[in-house]
Amino acid sequence: xxxxxxxxxxxxxxxxxxxxxxxxxxxxxxxxxxxxxxxxxxxxxxxxxxxxxxxxxxxxxxxxxxxxxxxxxxxxxxxxxxxxxxxxxxxxxxxxxxxxxxxxxxxxxxxxxxxxxxxxxxxxxxxxxxxxxxxxxxxxxxxxxxxxxxxxxxxxxxxxxxxxxxxxxxxxxxxxxxxxxxxxxxxxxxxxxxxxxxxxxxxxxxxxxxxxxxxxxxxxxxxxxxxxxxxxxxxxxxxxxxxxxxxxxxxxxxxxxxxxxxxxxxxxxx
Numbered sequence: 001x002x003x004x005x006x007x008x009x010x011x012x013x014x015x016x017x018x019x020x021x022x023x024x025x026x027x028x029x030x031x032x033x034x035x036x037x038x039x040x041x042x043x044x045x046x047x048x049x050x051x052x053x054x055x056x057x058x059x060x061x062x063x064x065x066x067x068x069x070x071x072x073x074x075x076x077x078x079x080x081x082x083x084x085x086x087x088x089x090x091x092x093x094x095x096x097x098x099x100x101x102x103x104x105x106x107x108x109x110x111x112x113x114x115x116x117x118x119x120x121x122x123x124x125x126x127x128x129x130x131x132x133x134x135x136x137x138x139x140x141x142x143x144x145x146x147x148x149x150x151x152x153x154x155x156x157x158x159x160x161x162x163x164x165x166x167x168x169x170x171x172x173x174x175x176x177x178x179x180x181x182x183x184x185x186x187x188x189x190x191x192x193x194x195x196x197x198x199x200x201x202x203x204x205x206x207x208x209x210x211x212x213x214x215x216x217x218x219x220x221x222x223x224x225x226x227x228x229x230x231x232x233x234x235x236x237x238x239x240x241x242x243x244x245x246x247x248x249x250x251x252x253x254x255x256x257x258x259x260x261x262x263x264x265x266x267x268x269x270x
Contacts, residue, residue: 045086045128050077054090063099067091067112085124089133092116096148110152117145161263169267184264191256198249205245212239 046055050073057066070091077083092113099109117133124130133145140146156162168183192199212235219231236243 046090048083048086050083051087051090054087058094058098067095067099070094071116081124081127082129085120085127085129088116088120088124089129092120092133092148093144107155110148110155114145114148114152117148121145156266159266161259162266165263165267180267187260187263191260195249195253195256198252202246202249205242205249208239208241209243209246212236212241 054066054069054073057069070087074084074087074091077087095109095116096113097109099112100106120130120133132143134143137143137147140150142149157166165183165187168186169179171186172179172182215235216232219228219235223231
């Protein structure tokens with residue numbers, strides 16, 4: 001008898017459990033889907049669905065679109081510093097480490113990454129992404145940003161334009177507080193001295209044109225149109241003045257200015 005009662009009790013418990021299963025399932029369904037979680041080994045910050053499209057574009061190998069999407073997220077969420085900073089951090093990380101394999105792509109990726117990370121450094125210093133970026137790593141007390149700047153510094157150090165500016169920085173003591181500013185002043189002085197002959201020629205031409213001003217005004221009163229132009233050319237020829245001589249030195253200075261700009265840009269990237 002006891003065995004019979006025990007068997008009936010087990011059957012009843014099984015029936016109750018079976019009937020309760022749909023109720024439990026409905027309760028779980030009403031609770032809604034669980035919050036997204038980052039895949040194993042992935043940065044937990046990337047679990048945010050806002051980053052899903054950028055991650056998908058990365059996986060599909062669409063480099064330009066992925067990088068643009070990361071930057072777009074940062075721009076669209078300026079009012080949420082954590083999201084904007086994380087997007088800039090991931091954009092820089094992607095540009096630096098995964099953007100390309102060819103030398104040209106790596107150089108471009110490094111340059112884009114350092115600009116994105118410097119924006120993060122300046123605009124979002126009180127965020128988790130900033131702390132990840134600047135967390136010390138072996139050999140680089142300033143973290144990933146310091147490591148990237150070091151790589152760019154090594155890359156650019158072979159360029160003669162970089163070496164000129166770096167030489168001036170070394171000459172002024174490599175003091176982080178003032179050496180770079182002094183180096184720029186010295187560079188400006190050197191360029192000015194180098195272009196001094198052209199500058200003097202330009203000023204001389206301007207003085208000659210000023211001397212001719214009274215004669216030119218007289219011609220303008222007497223002649224008009226094509227005849228005036230002809231008389232002007234005769235006047236220039238008689239006095240040995242080239243009206244374009246004042247512009248030519250300025251044009252010749254432009255290549256030097258472009259080189260100076262390139263040197264400063266290469267040095268400031270690092």
